[in-house]
Amino acid sequence: MSSMQALENARAIVAQADAKLEKLRAIEPYLIDLSLRENPVGSNIGQTLEDKLKILPKLREFGFKNISLGTLDYDMPDELEVDDDFMRQLHKRGVDMTGCFAFTALGRIEHGVFTPDPSQRKLKDYGVPNTVHEIYLSKDGMCEYGKYDLATLCRTLPASIRWLRENIRGDHGSAPRIFINIVDGCDAFAGNIEDTCKVLALLAEQPIEGVTIEDDRGTFLPFLVGAYVKVIRQFLPPPFKVLVHIHGGAGYENASVIEALLNGADGIWGGLPKRAATIGHASIGELLANLARLGNPHVERYGMEQLLPLATHLQELDDMAPVPNDLPVLGHNAYRLTFSGFRQKRDRFMDLVPEAIGGKYGYRVCAVISDPEVIARRLSEVTGRTVDHFPEKVTRQMICLMRRDLRAGLRIDYDKPPQLLQLYERAARDSEPRNPPSAAADHASTVS
Known part of the structure; x- marks a missing residue:
């Protein structure tokens, strides 16, 4: 190869990288903040009701439009959590919950009769307008956590979405925004792609906002996460939203988010600080900083000059200890x-x-x-x-x-x-x- 040809090849390679940069600069990230849930579940201590009541206005002030208030689909639903107290308190006080979400689980169909999950009933009782509705699609996940097979899931999922649409009053009285979160999403694509694609095709016919997937152990390489997002986009083109949630595990998390964005994801859900249910996650704080690094103008809608002090405050509150010194970015x-x-x-x-x-x-x-x-x-x-x-x-x-x-x-x-x-x-x-x-x-x- 001549030196001239090698130079032209080099320019072509760099041009491909530049095109990716331009794509990342142009993205207006869709974010659901989970600082009220994701961060405290990884803490040894957690948040009290008073903590949460103080945190919510800070998240609003920072610029978050979509905020998860907590999780309602936890084990032993009769033994309430602080999340329940928090949502009930907001509802009782008449606090505007526009843009707020809570996590819920699939209902059940028995003898042709649909019964909503306790988390769905709570969502209605607490007046939360939107939800991230969780399912499992890997074979182990459906069996161990979902307690259903594929046929049962495909019958129940549309009925569960229909119940939410009929019973939940969304933002400003509109229909609720419903995301379907595939909790074991990366496992599902890796080990059960045929069934996963069947469910994606089913979801394409449903009145939902979009789909999210998790790498809940943080073990999937970035190019795998990117490939799975690309598959989702084959079934759910815009205006469906596609989000990812990537835990820290093997150190790939922020690279995986970038790959997801380059392959069609709209954004992520997560906490502002790094703290998460594992040793950390691809946090919203890190994503905003990395997009700002690229010159993305859309991040300026957030209080970027407060990103570091706010993220630090939240993590120190959750842990009652300093932020680890050698944490990247934060x-x-x-x-x-x-x-x-x-x-x-x-x-x-x-x-x-x-x-x-x-x-x-x-x-x-x-x-x-x-x-x-x-x-x-x-x-x-x-x-x-x-x-x-x-x-x-x-x-x-x-x-x-x-x-x-x-x-x-x-x-x-x-x-x-x-x-x-x-x-x-x-x-x-x-x-x-x-x-x-x-x-x-x-x-x-x-x-x-």
Whole structure:
């Protein structure tokens, strides 16, 4: 192959990638926020009624139009949950629930008579206008959790949708918006595609808003999730909506969401923070940040400058503990520079400055990589003094000392204020002129 032909091929390959970027920039994501349910189910503690009453207005203020108030299709429905109290309280107070959803389960048909599931009755009693209605389609899921076979499901599903349409008053008195969530969606496509496609064909004839699928263990590769979404689109073209919900498991979750969007998905449902029923999920907060990174204009309808503080507040509320430092995008260390060359810039392709999501840069000293700028700025954080108070001659000597310490077998956490200040004083003694921060120790106790 000639160099000219190789160059043309390279341009064609990059053009394909650019076309994908343009598609992602143009998407107006359809989001159902689940911060009132997805995040607390992964917490060791959960949310109280008072917590939920305070959270809902914050979600509205952030810009969410679609909010799930909770789950009604849980085991032992007679033993109520906080979600029940929350929805009943909203209904009792006459709070506007436009755009609100709750999760419900399939009813039953016996001897030709349809009986709604307890969750469906609760949806009506609590005045919630919309629902994500859950089914199972993998062979194991239908048997173990659904307690039905395919024939029974195909008889019951239209009747269950009909009951919802006849008994639930939707937004502003309209028909309810009904999503069918295939809880074991990825498993169903992988192991029972024929039955899954039969049900999709059935759903194409139903008066529903759309379909969602889950990767509830977070184990399916992104290209598989993309392929399954593409199959759904063969049966449910627009205006049907297609959403995905991807748990963390193998580390694919956010990549899987991008693949889903590129293959026809409209958006996702999930919580704003990372916390989820597993070790995390592809959160709405991460998706909004990643779309902002691409220059998607539609994310500006949300309070992006509040994304990081709000997500942090919600996760800290749920866990009664700090957000894990090394969480991508939303963690404390996500925007603490260890090396100045890692700084993201506002106008550079694929960068997202922390200010865009309500954060700011911090600095973290790492013995092997940190450069004079990072060291000086971390010293500024610790002491409260300006960056120019710390001469480059001294910060460079600090780098030399860290290298020497490691070669001598000393493993010291220099990011901690006492150790950092001791290192500075050592370097200042080795440098001329000496310039130790005499007041530094007075500030160190207040900086973590």
